[in-house]
Amino acid sequence: MAGLFKKVYDWLLRTFWATEMDVTMIGLQNAGKTSLLRVLSGGEFAIDSIPTVGFNMKRVQRGHVTLKCWDLGGQPRFRPMWERYCRGVNAIVFIVDIADLSLLPVARDELHLLMSQPTLYGIPLLVLGNKSDLPNRITVDELIDVLDLKDIANREVSCYGISAKEETNLEAVVQWLMKFAGR
Template sequence: MGLFTWLWDWLLYLFWSTEMDVTIVGLQNAGKTSLVRVLAGQDFTLDSIPTVAFNKREVKKGHVSIRCWDLGGQVKFRNMWERYCRDVNAIIFVVDAADRDAIVVAKDELHSLLGHETLEGIPLLVLANKSDVSGKMSVDEVIEGLELKRVVHREISCYGVSAKEETNLEAVLQWLVARSGK
């Protein structure tokens, strides 16, 4: 049975594999890098160092290979977000759901990013990370805080996730895979 499964997976990859690009943005310390590490099958770690410029990592889900561009969230890197979001299958915006004070800045940065004509129509996935922390914002609070209802002309989804507890990460991968052919 193992050989048949391996052969089937190899044939799927060889003849029906799909590649997609996603860009992951958000303010510093939102947990973008930790999220990508866990999605790629690595262990969660608390001692991630801040991303300088960007990291590229590949995540495989079935016959889909997802190239993830994890961009730095510090102010000095935010001006490059738009460049890396062009021509991707989806934009992932990560919010630290435990940092209520940062939601206003996150909203401003998100709306500034989405205001670029070059990004029109690209699906947006908002991830309220750190859902395992007590006192965190609910998904509804994140939607309201980011004013997502103002965003038009694009598909938007929002999930509460935890990179540490691996909460809802399968749903994130399924959402991405569903957009791999677009």
């Protein structure tokens, strides 16, 4: 009987109290957006991930919250589309490869260009320094400085170091995102 009660309770939660939130994941090519999304949605990390062409979407279920995550391509030709997919979302996740120091200035410029768009005013921003498992990476404090995150205003901004491969700090990412589920 307890199993039946749990099934009914879970169904009631999903039906009447479930919350769906939209999250857009952006960042330069090869930052690890698709790998992160695959791991968050319960899949395995794959070393040979193919670059995202355009976008893809996955749902990540956590309790009564469903994160509908949009993963946008990071190649230069897709960056003009980022703003359109970030409008009206609950949170924007900007992923940076913290082991590829040569791309950090480009990441900073693209991030600030995007955050200056009036249509995105007030949308919370989570910056993730991915590939923390690699040598020659920068720290979270260095990433905050290099990306000038303190200059981004009119929204909540947080920054975490993660490793999609090692699944480091991913629960903290989900908890941060779920704070904005009712927004």
